[in-house]
Amino acid sequence: MKYPIEPFKIKTIQKIQRKSASERENILTNAKYNVFKIASEDVYIDLLTDSGTGAMSADQWSAIMMGDESYAGATSFFRLKKVVDEIFQFQYFVPTHQGRAAEHILNEVLVEPGHYIPSNTHFDTTEANIRACGGNPVNLPEARKSTSSPFGGNIDLEKLSRFINDVGAYNIPYGMLTITNNGAGGLPVSLDNIRGASEIYRSNEIPFFIDACRYAENSYFIKKHDERYQSQTVEEISKEVFSCCDGITMSGKKDGLVNIGGFLAVNDSELFTKIKNIAVLREGFPTYGGLSGRDLDAMAVGLKEGIEEDYLEYRTSQTAYLGEGLREIGVPVLQPFGGHAVYVDSAAMFPHIPVEDFPGITLSSALYLAGGIRSVELGSVAFAHFDEALQKIVRPPLELVRLALPRRTYTQAHLDFVVRTFGEVLENVETYKGYEITWSPEHLRHFTAEFKSKL
Incomplete structure (x- = not known):
């Protein structure tokens, strides 16, 4: 898929810097494997959310x-x-x-x-x-x-x-x-x-x-x-x-x-x-x-x-460009692609990790360790809950990791880097382990929960 031409030109920039592999490992460990707890200056490509993270005109x-x-x-x-x-x-x-x-x-x-x-x-x-x-x-x-x-x-x-x-x-x-x-x-x-x-x-x-x-x-x-x-x-x-x-x-x-x-x-x-x-x-x-x-x-x-159609055409095409790039290298992505994010099926990507061991946390951790990329788990950490009537934990139908694109922020080179980083993770997919929760709040636990890797 061809990369869409931005219907704007860049006027202001913000410097980003990629930490070394050893630095990223220390940062993630100190964050208790929750990427929400990582300082933005320690993130290279930030796809955690598209909420309030875009560029204003x-x-x-x-x-x-x-x-x-x-x-x-x-x-x-x-x-x-x-x-x-x-x-x-x-x-x-x-x-x-x-x-x-x-x-x-x-x-x-x-x-x-x-x-x-x-x-x-x-x-x-x-x-x-x-x-x-x-x-x-x-x-x-x-x-x-x-x-x-x-x-x-x-x-x-x-x-x-x-x-x-x-x-x-x-x-x-x-x-x-x-x-x-x-x-x-x-x-x-x-x-x-x-x-x-x-x-x-x-x-x-x-x-x-x-x-x-x-x-x-x-x-x-x-x-x-x-x-x-x-x-x-x-x-x-x-x-x-x-x-x-x-x-x-x-x-x-x-x-x-x-x-x-x-x-x-x-x-x-x-x-x-x-x-x-x-x-x-x-x-x-x-x-x-x-x-x-x-x-x-x-x-x-x-x-x-936000309702300008040249912008919306660019916006949705940029998301599709990232999704197609991931699909072509074998990443299990949800299709068709939506407007603001690409969703990866982390359970399909790590079939050896059971859902109760949170494969989405495995993927979000792997992306940060491999490339300094921040994403968000939208699976059992974010949406599982205990059903009083059924007396059991009800999990969402899919264990997803979302790659949300901030508006008017990243270029083709940034997205190509994301695809290459996924390729590195795929090369060693069987070596990754699951995680367990060591602490979490009552509501919206994915924002502040803490984890440790399963050995």
């Missing part, structure tokens, strides 16, 4: 200088509000310091112990916020008929209908869709599937929310893969998507192209009043929501840049 940096730091009613808020109204078209919104804050507020307002919240796949912070309120996150991904299906992020509409009938709509305070589906290879959700979910939720009088942090990538995939929408703009498709739901949680750190920020938007005035009250307690005044005025202005510009 000259226009965004210019907007930062216009930031109004007034406590209440800052002009920065109204500039952001104009863009949010234009793209998302909800009646009310409140800014938050990032997406998980929006999730926390939504769940604190709506979820009570014993409630169920269905989705195509809840991601880690969404799932943790639901559990922290006593709720039960339920994943109902559509079974993929073939790996060539472009919309592998869909929710199973038949399962959703059955689930609502089984537990009762009164036990479901809201339903959700994550676009793109980060827990399922970053694959998009079709507009037909979004409409179908909307019809089911609304016929059962269940509020429908979308986790919209990668909505622009999802809308671009709809335009690219559904011929009915190829003449529409990404913004027009996005408006159709959001017309199907009652509200969204948004992390601006993804398709808002900013380092920090997010928001929660709804149409229900009574619900918004409750949201606003909690936001004042947790985040700050409703016109700044835990952000400085300059952050609000940067997000206002970033949201517009």
Whole structure:
């Protein structure tokens, strides 16, 4: 696959330096084999996340200088509000310091112990916020008929209908869709599937929310893969998507192209009043929501840049370039490739390591030791949980390692280096061992858990 030409030129750089093999070994050991604990200056290629790690544009940096730091009613808020109204078209919104804050507020307002919240796949912070309120996150991904299906992020509409009938709509305070589906290879959700979910939720009088942090990538995939929408703009498709739901949680750190920020938007005035009250307690005044005025202005510009189609074409093609490079050397990657990351099946890569020994931690450790590359495990460390009803540990269907590409950050040479590093790991794949957890917290354990290698 040819490398896509960047629709921008580089204006500012940040120096990176590769540590020696012995230094990397000491660093990883001191981090207790959790790459989250490694200082960024000790990382050569950082694919841990695409959340807030991309490069902002000259226009965004210019907007930062216009930031109004007034406590209440800052002009920065109204500039952001104009863009949010234009793209998302909800009646009310409140800014938050990032997406998980929006999730926390939504769940604190709506979820009570014993409630169920269905989705195509809840991601880690969404799932943790639901559990922290006593709720039960339920994943109902559509079974993929073939790996060539472009919309592998869909929710199973038949399962959703059955689930609502089984537990009762009164036990479901809201339903959700994550676009793109980060827990399922970053694959998009079709507009037909979004409409179908909307019809089911609304016929059962269940509020429908979308986790919209990668909505622009999802809308671009709809335009690219559904011929009915190829003449529409990404913004027009996005408006159709959001017309199907009652509200969204948004992390601006993804398709808002900013380092920090997010928001929660709804149409229900009574619900918004409750949201606003909690936001004042947790985040700050409703016109700044835990952000400085300059952050609000940067997000206002970033949201517009995030729906530019030449950028989205480059963005998704760059991800596919890395995925194809890995596939060609024999790395077991999920296909088709999504918009923001390449997902590696670590259990398939290390078939001699049982899932209870966390092959994803084996791979993330191996990549750092071999090349100073930081990735993230999205398998049993991130998503396994103890099910009280079943009285057993329930593991996710796949043991994945995600290689998330920061936006507008890395070049072809960087990605080629990642492929070469994987090649080095593959040459000695049978020598790698599993890991065990020595300590972990109750929620979101992959962020801070500690490990040791199994001998």
